[in-house]
Amino acid sequence: MEKSIGLYIHVPFCKSKCYYCDFNSFSNKSELVEAYFEALKKEIIIYGERAEGYEVKTVFIGGGTPSSVDSRYIEDVVRLCRQHFKIAADAEISLESNPGTLSEDKLRAYKYIGINRLSIGLQAWQNRLLKNIGRVHSIEEFVDNYKLAREIGFNNINIDMIFSLPHQTLEDWAETVNNVADLGPEHISCYSLKIEENTVFWEKYEHGEIDEIDDHTDREMYYLAKRQLAGHGYGMYEISNFALEGYECKHNLIYWKAKEYLGLGAGAHSYFNKKRYNNLYNIEDYIKNYMEYEGKYIEGEAIIDEAESMSEYIILGMRLTCGISQSEFKGRYGIEIMDKFGGKFKKLIGKGLVEHKAGRLLLTQTGLDYANQVFMEFIDID
Numbered sequence: 093m094e095k096s097i098g099l100y101i102h103v104p105f106c107k108s109k110c111y112y113c114d115f116n117s118f119s120n121k122s123e124l125v126e127a128y129f130e131a132l133k134k135e136i137i138i139y140g141e142r143a144e145g146y147e148v149k150t151v152f153i154g155g156g157t158p159s160s161v162d163s164r165y166i167e168d169v170v171r172l173c174r175q176h177f178k179i180a181a182d183a184e185i186s187l188e189s190n191p192g193t194l195s196e197d198k199l200r201a202y203k204y205i206g207i208n209r210l211s212i213g214l215q216a217w218q219n220r221l222l223k224n225i226g227r228v229h230s231i232e233e234f235v236d237n238y239k240l241a242r243e244i245g246f247n248n249i250n251i252d253m254i255f256s257l258p259h260q261t262l263e264d265w266a267e268t269v270n271n272v273a274d275l276g277p278e279h280i281s282c283y284s285l286k287i288e289e290n291t292v293f294w295e296k297y298e299h300g301e302i303d304e305i306d307d308h309t310d311r312e313m314y315y316l317a318k319r320q321l322a323g324h325g326y327g328m329y330e331i332s333n334f335a336l337e338g339y340e341c342k343h344n345l346i347y348w349k350a351k352e353y354l355g356l357g358a359g360a361h362s363y364f365n366k367k368r369y370n371n372l373y374n375i376e377d378y379i380k381n382y383m384e385y386e387g388k389y390i391e392g393e394a395i396i397d398e399a400e401s402m403s404e405y406i407i408l409g410m411r412l413t414c415g416i417s418q419s420e421f422k423g424r425y426g427i428e429i430m431d432k433f434g435g436k437f438k439k440l441i442g443k444g445l446v447e448h449k450a451g452r453l454l455l456t457q458t459g460l461d462y463a464n465q466v467f468m469e470f471i472d473i474d
């Protein structure tokens with residue numbers, strides 16, 4: 093049987109850097125765009141050969157802001173992927189975008205080349221909050237872009253939103269959730285803000301200019317999202333992700349189900365042939381590596397042995413509200429999960445964090461709030 097794989101393509105350019113963002117993305121390197129895509133094309137050709145015998149089920153063009161560059165670069169990338177990989181006829185092909193970088197021409201070009209899932213970063217419905225977090229767009233631009241995407245025929249749209257932002261009230265968050273749900277996108281992601289090092293927010297936090305929202309309010313916001321989105325017909329299928337039935341993100345499910353994927357572009361991570369590794373993070377180094385050295389340098393290479401593979405499978409799979417299937421575990425590893433990890437699971441079930449239901453092990457409602465505590469149990473198992 094042909095093996096399947098997901099393809100992630102990283103575009104590390106943004107119009108400006110958001111205050112909370114620690115991704116491998118830059119707003120001051122536009123002079124490298126042309127050279128970057130040349131290197132990316134080389135990488136596509138090289139990995140197209142290595143992935144012979146695989147069928148690509150999903151392509152995810154993320155970043156950064158892929159919509160910030162001229163659409164001809166995206167068109168070239170998709171076209172080249174089709175030439176060098178075997179892309180499934182029904183593949184999910186997603187592109188991440190941000191309001192303020194989209195236009196009718198770009199959206200039409202994306203549609204024409206077969207992008208069938210559009211992800212739009214909104215984050216908050218209030219212009220004052222958007223400004224406070226360093227976003228370059230207004231809510232009005234978001235609504236215009238969203239409507240335009242619908243008119244052009246995108247029928248699978250995700251909206252990203254963030255809660256626990258500095259100065260965000262519960263009412264602000266309720267307005268964001270309800271207004272987005274009223275628009276009716278097929279998929280909604282709700283992330284809780286974490287103030288990360290090397291961000292503008294980290295500096296502000298260190299200087300006492302902003303505070304983290306307290307845990308109680310953070311949880312209230314999460315519960316509110318779960319309640320309101322359920323009321324609008326969205327099913328929560330992962331800790332932070334909600335979808336109308338049948339619109340769960342197939343690409344992200346590859347990660348959560350610990351299946352194989354290739355990450356192309358600066359810093360992109362791969363899990364391929366039982367190895368995890370990533371490309372060089374620095375854009376200039378990445379370009380040089382592919383233009384001069386045929387991509388021979390990679391970073392963080394680790395062979396995933398059976399114990400690590402089980403650990404990842406459980407930690408990633410427990411993020412899904414359906415949890416992990418005992419029979420799938422047995423099919424994959426040839427042993428019963430309860431024979432190997434019965435002690436740990438019994439302890440977590442006893443604490444009310446995990447439940448055993450219809451041949452599956454999954455987080456309880458309380459477990460969703462203490463997911464890290466559950467995951468810790470499965471780190472470094474042997």
Ligand code: SF4
Pocket residue numbers: 105106107108109110113114115117155156157190213
């Ligand atoms: S647009 Fe996205 S990737 Fe770019 S800086 Fe903002 S959050 Fe980071």
